[in-house]
Amino acid sequence: MTEAPLIEAKAVTKRFPGRRAFPWQKAPVLEAVKNVSVSVPRGVSLGIVGESGCGKSTLARMLVGLTRASAGTIDIDGQRVWAGDRAVNRQARQRIQMVFQDPLGSLNPRKTVRQLIEAPLIGLTGMAAAERRVRVEALMDLVGLRPEFIHRHAHEFSGGQCQRIGIARALATEADILILDEPVSALDVSIQAQILKLLADLRQRLGLTYLFISHDLSVVNHICDQVAVMYFGEVVETGPTDSVLRNPAHDYTRRLLAAVPGDRLEALRTGS
Amino acid sequence: MTATAMPERRARSGSAWSRLVANPLTVIGLFLLAVLGGLALAAPILPLANPDATSLSERLTPLFSPGAWLGTDHLGRDLLSRLIWGTRVSIAVGLAATLAAALIGSTIGLVAAFYGRWVDAVLMRTIDTLMAFPYLLLALAIVAALGPGLLNALMAIAVVNIPFFARAVRGQALAIKNQDYVAAARLSGFSDARIILTEILPNVLPVVIVTMSSTLSWMILETAGLSFLGLGAQPPTADLGSMLGDGRDLIHRAPMVALLPGLVILLLAIGINLVGDGVRDVLDPRLKSGALTRPAAATKRRLPPAPGTPEMDERLVLSVRNLSTFFEVGGRTLKAVHDVSFEVRRGEALGVVGESGSGKSVTALSLLGLVASPPGVITDGAIWFNDRQRGPMDLARLPVKELQQLRGSRIAYIFQDPLTALHPVLKVGFQVAETLVVHQGMGWADARREAVRLLDMVKLPTPAEKAHAYPHELSGGQRQRVMIAMALANRPDLIVADEPTTALDVTTQRRVLELLDELRREHDAALLFISHDFGVIADLCDRVQVMYAGEVVERAPSAELFRNPSHPYTRRLLDCVPSLTDDRKIEAIPGLPPAVDRLPPGCPFADRCEEAEAACREGTIALRQVSDRHAARCIHAPGAALAEAS
Numbered sequence: 001m002t003e004a005p006l007i008e009a010k011a012v013t014k015r016f017p018g019r020r021a022f023p024w025q026k027a028p029v030l031e032a033v034k035n036v037s038v039s040v041p042r043g044v045s046l047g048i049v050g051e052s053g054c055g056k057s058t059l060a061r062m063l064v065g066l067t068r069a070s071a072g073t074i075d076i077d078g079q080r081v082w083a084g085d086r087a088v089n090r091q092a093r094q095r096i097q098m099v100f101q102d103p104l105g106s107l108n109p110r111k112t113v114r115q116l117i118e119a120p121l122i123g124l125t126g127m128a129a130a131e132r133r134v135r136v137e138a139l140m141d142l143v144g145l146r147p148e149f150i151h152r153h154a155h156e157f158s159g160g161q162c163q164r165i166g167i168a169r170a171l172a173t174e175a176d177i178l179i180l181d182e183p184v185s186a187l188d189v190s191i192q193a194q195i196l197k198l199l200a201d202l203r204q205r206l207g208l209t210y211l212f213i214s215h216d217l218s219v220v221n222h223i224c225d226q227v228a229v230m231y232f233g234e235v236v237e238t239g240p241t242d243s244v245l246r247n248p249a250h251d252y253t254r255r256l257l258a259a260v261p262g263d264r265l266e267a268l269r270t271g272s
Numbered sequence: 273m274t275a276t277a278m279p280e281r282r283a284r285s286g287s288a289w290s291r292l293v294a295n296p297l298t299v300i301g302l303f304l305l306a307v308l309g310g311l312a313l314a315a316p317i318l319p320l321a322n323p324d325a326t327s328l329s330e331r332l333t334p335l336f337s338p339g340a341w342l343g344t345d346h347l348g349r350d351l352l353s354r355l356i357w358g359t360r361v362s363i364a365v366g367l368a369a370t371l372a373a374a375l376i377g378s379t380i381g382l383v384a385a386f387y388g389r390w391v392d393a394v395l396m397r398t399i400d401t402l403m404a405f406p407y408l409l410l411a412l413a414i415v416a417a418l419g420p421g422l423l424n425a426l427m428a429i430a431v432v433n434i435p436f437f438a439r440a441v442r443g444q445a446l447a448i449k450n451q452d453y454v455a456a457a458r459l460s461g462f463s464d465a466r467i468i469l470t471e472i473l474p475n476v477l478p479v480v481i482v483t484m485s486s487t488l489s490w491m492i493l494e495t496a497g498l499s500f501l502g503l504g505a506q507p508p509t510a511d512l513g514s515m516l517g518d519g520r521d522l523i524h525r526a527p528m529v530a531l532l533p534g535l536v537i538l539l540l541a542i543g544i545n546l547v548g549d550g551v552r553d554v555l556d557p558r559l560k561s562g563a564l565t566r567p568a569a570a571t572k573r574r575l576p577p578a579p580g581t582p583e584m585d586e587r588l589v590l591s592v593r594n595l596s597t598f599f600e601v602g603g604r605t606l607k608a609v610h611d612v613s614f615e616v617r618r619g620e621a622l623g624v625v626g627e628s629g630s631g632k633s634v635t636a637l638s639l640l641g642l643v644a645s646p647p648g649v650i651t652d653g654a655i656w657f658n659d660r661q662r663g664p665m666d667l668a669r670l671p672v673k674e675l676q677q678l679r680g681s682r683i684a685y686i687f688q689d690p691l692t693a694l695h696p697v698l699k700v701g702f703q704v705a706e707t708l709v710v711h712q713g714m715g716w717a718d719a720r721r722e723a724v725r726l727l728d729m730v731k732l733p734t735p736a737e738k739a740h741a742y743p744h745e746l747s748g749g750q751r752q753r754v755m756i757a758m759a760l761a762n763r764p765d766l767i768v769a770d771e772p773t774t775a776l777d778v779t780t781q782r783r784v785l786e787l788l789d790e791l792r793r794e795h796d797a798a799l800l801f802i803s804h805d806f807g808v809i810a811d812l813c814d815r816v817q818v819m820y821a822g823e824v825v826e827r828a829p830s831a832e833l834f835r836n837p838s839h840p841y842t843r844r845l846l847d848c849v850p851s852l853t854d855d856r857k858i859e860a861i862p863g864l865p866p867a868v869d870r871l872p873p874g875c876p877f878a879d880r881c882e883e884a885e886a887a888c889r890e891g892t893i894a895l896r897q898v899s900d901r902h903a904a905r906c907i908h909a910p911g912a913a914l915a916e917a918s
Contacts (some may be wrong), residue, residue: 104454124461193848
């Protein structure tokens, strides 16, 4: 815990204007994320769990710079990011990328696999076309996509393969931080297992740092070293996965854990 | 998650052109346009008289005159020549105006949608202002300001049509702007202009083309209209509108002079509209969803002769025998459900577990003929339902009318997404009461009271108040409770729940599952519970059957199945399930399930199975009796007996 964090968010808050009944009224302010601080050391996988509407996706979008925080700061490797300095942001873009929940919806239906994966190389690096081609082929190999898929479109693939394309794209500029926003929740169990295995392998091989957003505590148990539990925009409990899931301190974490189905399955499978 | 999505997506494949010419009306339109357009294009090289050369001695000659096949007009000009040159001008002006309007309108729509806020407000309010003026009046005003002339008429018509493009494109672009791939493009460091041009524009292009095809004939008619009024083409230039105007005064003496250009305008408009309709059917994203193919009231059946009625004891509610449901798409047959047999008894919960495309949902939907036709067809088997009054009846062969009466009364469904299953503009209390009125003939006053009682039974807080709520005012869990209340309203014998809690949060899921479990015991109903989640199935179900590639591969009481899985697929699938308490590694299954239109002989899982041998890829693999109530479709299943379980 003494190591300097690779990515650190301090007291980030996101406010949205709420709905007002009449145009002359003042819009109420909704706080989707309230004063949240997280810090992740290099190579660590932090799970952010919570139910729909708890603000975990908004937090993810702020961390990756898609949404601006209303208050608070975000540092990557000690450098303040998304604060307005374009050169800094551009550099940070290459280091932090995102994998989305909807495998098909995160891929432009009009583009080929090559065009999809090389997009960050075009937008963020000055790489020449021939070099990009080599890089795309290497990335496809890395995520387990067959080379002949390179000219196909997203709709020709299954959900799992689409997610592989999304992961290859996120790693194109050699990003070392991945924000994974429910990356396996739209996938079937056997495909989910394939993608989780791929993510675990990639983390080990490339020394990646993950922020893994999920509503599924069982998945988080498998892929995360640390967990932060969010409830109504706030982090209510955080700590090493083992201790949070085995000895939850907060009442909400306990309720969440109790609701996860599968007690009977576990009991039957382990024969107890 | 549903298997039905797959054939739909495939149905759309095939080139756009081949789908376009599959429509006979479109072919007629294409033919008309090819003839008229070809003549107009070829005008300079055709042996035509000078369209503007007057000859006062040859005025108003009749049809088929020597030297002028279609006769001449009041100035002795050759009508055929003027007609072809005039068509050329009209089409050119119409096309140019359409392109101009499409370009400017689409740009406005894209920019307004992309930047939103005040940019959107300013642009779209300007467009609204433009639309507030009557259509032709605005064009007239513009021409009046600019002065008559073909080019000014073109500009006026283009301006008048800009709003159609701006609005259509903005609507589509707004939806696309929120897609994840646009966010991904931002993360790729793309500039706004690049995102608009490479991410959004290609995906709104179908809408632009559809709008173009529907406005083109309007534009040609409007140009003709302005020319008819003398504000467009100026003499001596011929266009269809000015020719019509010239012929107006001669309508009694020489009707052909007005009739011919009128006819060409008519043919041109018909041609463009027919082709436009065809293009729209192929490209319009709203029609792609299958809105044009109205599904039948019940799934199509193509069944062999009825089998004899079986004996069913009174606890047995449903006995499905050798059910096959296929999707027929183009020339292919997708075996979505293939030779599936199972039984459910009163008070029992049977879980059906499987991945997307395994046929679990199609099995459930086949029971009451709810699989969309086309493309679904029930091709084999029997679905014996034990009705309390009438005894066993075969739902697969029951007249559609009687089938519809069973829906929601004796057999109730609960679907994954309660928001789409509930009517959005009716109060939930009314919707619950309606099922009571329809199926039990209850009076409205009683039905409303009973509805509140049912909403209370599913533990909806303040049921009397919530009965007056619309579906969107309730949370996901509350909506699913309403669905359960509706399902139980008529005390059904069989409840079919298809992934009822998949869209819910875990804490809500737990409460809904507990409720479902409690109520099915209380009502002594049979529950067919479909899910991809082993954990949920294990918590809720007495027996489980596992499906793969349209077949039942294993079935057993849940304790037995999870303790002692006998089919390799079940074992491997269980190894994929991450656990909350255990740190054992999850083991992925390599490969993908086979396509159900190209099922290999033998076991469909053989290609992904480590234990596969030559015998696994031959013939049909039968279900084998592992133990008393445990069956598996694997040649390696222990104690492999040959008995086919029902």
